[in-house]
Amino acid sequence: MNIVVLAGGTSTERTVSISSGTGICKALRSKGHRAILIDVFCGVEHFDEKDPFPEEYDIAAAAEYISSFNEKVEEIRKTRKTFFGPNVLELCDRSDIVFLGLHGANGEDGRLQAAFDLMGIRYTGTGYLSSAMAMDKGVTKQMLQLHHVPVPRGTTMLRANRDNELKNLQMRFPVVVKTCCGGSSVGVYIVKNQEEYEKALDNAYSYENEVIVEEYIKGREFSVAVVDGKAYPVIEIQPISEFYDYVSKYKAGATIETCPAELSPELTRKMQDYAEQAYRALSMEGYCRLDFMMRENGEMYCLEANTLPGMTPTSLIPQEAAVLGMDYATLCDELIRLSMKKYES
Numbered sequence: 001m002n003i004v005v006l007a008g009g010t011s012t013e014r015t016v017s018i019s020s021g022t023g024i025c026k027a028l029r030s031k032g033h034r035a036i037l038i039d040v041f042c043g044v045e046h047f048d049e050k051d052p053f054p055e056e057y058d059i060a061a062a063a064e065y066i067s068s069f070n071e072k073v074e075e076i077r078k079t080r081k082t083f084f085g086p087n088v089l090e091l092c093d094r095s096d097i098v099f100l101g102l103h104g105a106n107g108e109d110g111r112l113q114a115a116f117d118l119m120g121i122r123y124t125g126t127g128y129l130s131s132a133m134a135m136d137k138g139v140t141k142q143m144l145q146l147h148h149v150p151v152p153r154g155t156t157m158l159r160a161n162r163d164n165e166l167k168n169l170q171m172r173f174p175v176v177v178k179t180c181c182g183g184s185s186v187g188v189y190i191v192k193n194q195e196e197y198e199k200a201l202d203n204a205y206s207y208e209n210e211v212i213v214e215e216y217i218k219g220r221e222f223s224v225a226v227v228d229g230k231a232y233p234v235i236e237i238q239p240i241s242e243f244y245d246y247v248s249k250y251k252a253g254a255t256i257e258t259c260p261a262e263l264s265p266e267l268t269r270k271m272q273d274y275a276e277q278a279y280r281a282l283s284m285e286g287y288c289r290l291d292f293m294m295r296e297n298g299e300m301y302c303l304e305a306n307t308l309p310g311m312t313p314t315s316l317i318p319q320e321a322a323v324l325g326m327d328y329a330t331l332c333d334e335l336i337r338l339s340m341k342k343y344e345s
C-alpha cells in the first residue's frame with residue numbers, strides 16, 4: 001500500500017511525534033508498504049510527481065529534514081494562515097491511507113480528522129468527535145462518569161474564573177493541577193501547599209485558558225491499550241521521579257515498565273473492563289490507550305484517554321502487543337488493517 005505517515009506538527013509534543021512517525025515508517029516499510037514520512041505542518045517542497053511513493057526511500061533523511069524545522073515552527077506560524085504544509089494534502093490524497101503519527105493539538109484533537117473526512121482522505125485511529133472529546137480532559141471526565149467509569153474527583157476552571165482558594169472548590173491538598181488539552185504530561189503538576197498551587201495555576205494557564213484541579217490519587221499507575229474494542233494486557237508504570245512526567249515518558253531508564261502488570265486476575269480484568277467501557281463511552285474506533293491510578297485498597301480511577309498514543313518501538317502499546325506475541329512492525333500493520341476495515345464496511 002502507498003502510505004503517508006504524518007508526524008511533526010505544531011504541538012508541544014512535536015519531537016515525540018517525529019520519533020513515533022520515524023518508527024512507524026520503518027515498520028511499515030519492513031512489511032512491504034511504500035510509506036513516506038511527512039511533516040503535517042512543514043510539508044515537503046518537492047516530490048516526484050510520477051513516483052511519490054518510491055520503492056527505495058531514505059527514512060533517516062526524511063526525519064532529519066522534519067527535525068530541521070523544530071526551531072522554526074513558531075516563526076512559520078506567524079507568517080502563514082494555513083495549517084497544512086506544502087504538498088501535504090496532495091500526497092495524503094494520493095495515498096491509500098494516512099497513518100497518523102501526530103500527538104497533541106492540531107493532530108489528536110479532531111480538527112485534522114474532520115478535515116480529512118470532508119476531503120475523503122483515509123486515516124488511522126478514531127474519528128473527529130471521539131478525538132475532540134478525548135483531547136479535552138474535562139469532557140472526558142464527564143463522559144466517563146456518565147458511563148460509570150470511575151474518575152478522580154475534580155473540577156474544571158477557566159482563567160476568567162480562577163480561584164486561588166482551594167476550599168472554594170471543596171478540595172484540600174494534595175491536588176493535581178493540569179491543562180485540559182495538554183499531552184505527554186506537559187502542564188501537569190502535583191501540588192502540596194498554597195504556594196505550589198498558585199504557581200501551578202500560573203504555569204498551567206500559560207498553556208491554555210482552562211485547567212483541571214482534581215484530587216491526588218496516591219498509588220500505582222497503569223495503562224491499558226484498547227484495540228478494536230478489546231483490551232490488551234495491562235502495563236504498570238513506575239516512574240523513578242514522583243510521577244509519570246514528560247521526562248519519565250521519554251528518557252531511557254526513567255521508568256520501570258512491567259507488562260503484564262503484577263495484578264490479580266480479578267483486578268486485571270476489572271481494569272480491562274473499565275478500559276473497554278471508556279473506549280465505548282468516548283465512541284472510539286481503531287485503537288487508544290487509557291491511563292489509570294489504583295489505590296492500595298484496589299480502588300481504580302481512569303485519568304485520561306489517548307487517541308494517538310506514543311508509537312515508538314518502546315512505547316507502551318507496542319510493549320503490550322509484544323505480550324500477545326505481536327512485534328512492533330506487525331502491530332503497525334495491524335492498525336492499518338483495522339483502519340481500512342472502517343472504510344471498507
